[in-house]
Amino acid sequence: MSVAGRRLLLGTALAAAICAPLPAAEPHLVLLSVDTLRADALGAYGGESATTPTIDALAAEGVLFEDAHTTIGKTGPAFASMFTSLYPPTHGARRNAQRMRSDIPVLAEILGQTGYEAAAFISNWTLRADLVGLNRGFDHYDEEFTQARNAVGVMERHADDVARAAERWLRQRAGDEDRRGRPLFLWVHFSDPHSPYLERKGFTPPLPPREQRGSGWQRRWRYQSEVNYVDHWLGRLSEAIDELLAGPRYTLFVSDHGESMGEHGYWGHGKNVHWPNARIPMILAGPGIPEGRRIEAAVGVVDILPTVLDLLELEAPASVAGRSLVPIGDEPAGEARPRYVIGDKHSALLGRSRRSAPYEDPLQISLEVDGAKVLHDFSKRTTVYFDLTVDPEEERPLQAPPVDLVPPLGRRLVNWYRDLPKYEARSGNVLSEEDVRQLKSLGYID
Numbered sequence: 001m002s003v004a005g006r007r008l009l010l011g012t013a014l015a016a017a018i019c020a021p022l023p024a025a026e027p028h029l030v031l032l033s034v035d036t037l038r039a040d041a042l043g044a045y046g047g048e049s050a051t052t053p054t055i056d057a058l059a060a061e062g063v064l065f066e067d068a069h070t071t072i073g074k075t076g077p078a079f080a081s082m083f084t085s086l087y088p089p090t091h092g093a094r095r096n097a098q099r100m101r102s103d104i105p106v107l108a109e110i111l112g113q114t115g116y117e118a119a120a121f122i123s124n125w126t127l128r129a130d131l132v133g134l135n136r137g138f139d140h141y142d143e144e145f146t147q148a149r150n151a152v153g154v155m156e157r158h159a160d161d162v163a164r165a166a167e168r169w170l171r172q173r174a175g176d177e178d179r180r181g182r183p184l185f186l187w188v189h190f191s192d193p194h195s196p197y198l199e200r201k202g203f204t205p206p207l208p209p210r211e212q213r214g215s216g217w218q219r220r221w222r223y224q225s226e227v228n229y230v231d232h233w234l235g236r237l238s239e240a241i242d243e244l245l246a247g248p249r250y251t252l253f254v255s256d257h258g259e260s261m262g263e264h265g266y267w268g269h270g271k272n273v274h275w276p277n278a279r280i281p282m283i284l285a286g287p288g289i290p291e292g293r294r295i296e297a298a299v300g301v302v303d304i305l306p307t308v309l310d311l312l313e314l315e316a317p318a319s320v321a322g323r324s325l326v327p328i329g330d331e332p333a334g335e336a337r338p339r340y341v342i343g344d345k346h347s348a349l350l351g352r353s354r355r356s357a358p359y360e361d362p363l364q365i366s367l368e369v370d371g372a373k374v375l376h377d378f379s380k381r382t383t384v385y386f387d388l389t390v391d392p393e394e395e396r397p398l399q400a401p402p403v404d405l406v407p408p409l410g411r412r413l414v415n416w417y418r419d420l421p422k423y424e425a426r427s428g429n430v431l432s433e434e435d436v437r438q439l440k441s442l443g444y445i446d
């Protein structure tokens, strides 16, 4: 019998004895994330060359959000948005290796105050505690980079290494009488699909027919093999979680941002606000969540904190920029919500600029609502529009908004950006030579 089962039996006997119901056990929260993961690289999202049975099975068990977006195509800043429900100018981690403000509530800390134990296993150099500060509230923050990813550096841990580290920790915890009864917030982050894209033998998709190959097809093919590989290790980890974490749990699967693969003349992520960077997969399963449902509404990473806290019957901070999506499985009520994305340069990572840079506008900002998108480029001083109902790939910029809104679309974007609380870290550690080397190898220093 499982630990939970034994506790339940004991609890039932005790409750009968004192004639009062026991409070239900608090559910665990498991956050499984994959860096640089395009939704369309997953079978559940229609990826034709995907072999992703673990993630597809989670989608069949829970609710899949068809139209989820990040706030920015950068790892540290995007996770900071997830854990604070704030946009990057407000939480302060606007670029990789820039520190998040220390005076705003974060998910792990909020859960810790209600008795949760929190553990994170990360695999991307930019998530190191001394860079972004996302370790706040975690009792255990595993950032051991032990495997060489490639000749350049060790900035990524492989999926097998991360999954095994999390499993070892869970096994040890399960054997600890004092801790296994506590609710757990577990975050495990995989980074394999991040460039450089490696060919994962045994996980490669079928070769595309010659006539469909086009420019960059090998890179896309290798990228898909990395995604399939991560799915395999997510499966191994999920089995360990089933075995070692007793009691009810919510599982959230998400990515921090997508990846442009030649669209709009760009390979990579972070600098623009187009859909390949902005769109992410997002799946949620757990007690009371309907199985196999798909939600069309526009949602985003800023909705994660209020949603999770709502599910756990905890109050969200007043400052949140997102909304709760509870009841999960219903299309959110009310008007279509505006959704904003930011694109920013990689620099400002180096010591001097980290210490003294005044607030600087990002490269691009965008707003999407009602099937229309407006994009403002600060460096080019241009504003263009897209009619997403006929041009979902954002390939045909318009000079005027495709919808009549009051106030107009462009004005809404300007007002949002003007009124957004902005914060620039004026202090912080100067990056070590090792940090600079690793961040360069990730392509994060211009």
Ligand SMILES: [Zn+2]
Binding pocket: 035, 036, 074, 075, 076, 124, 256, 257
């Ligand atoms: Zn990332």
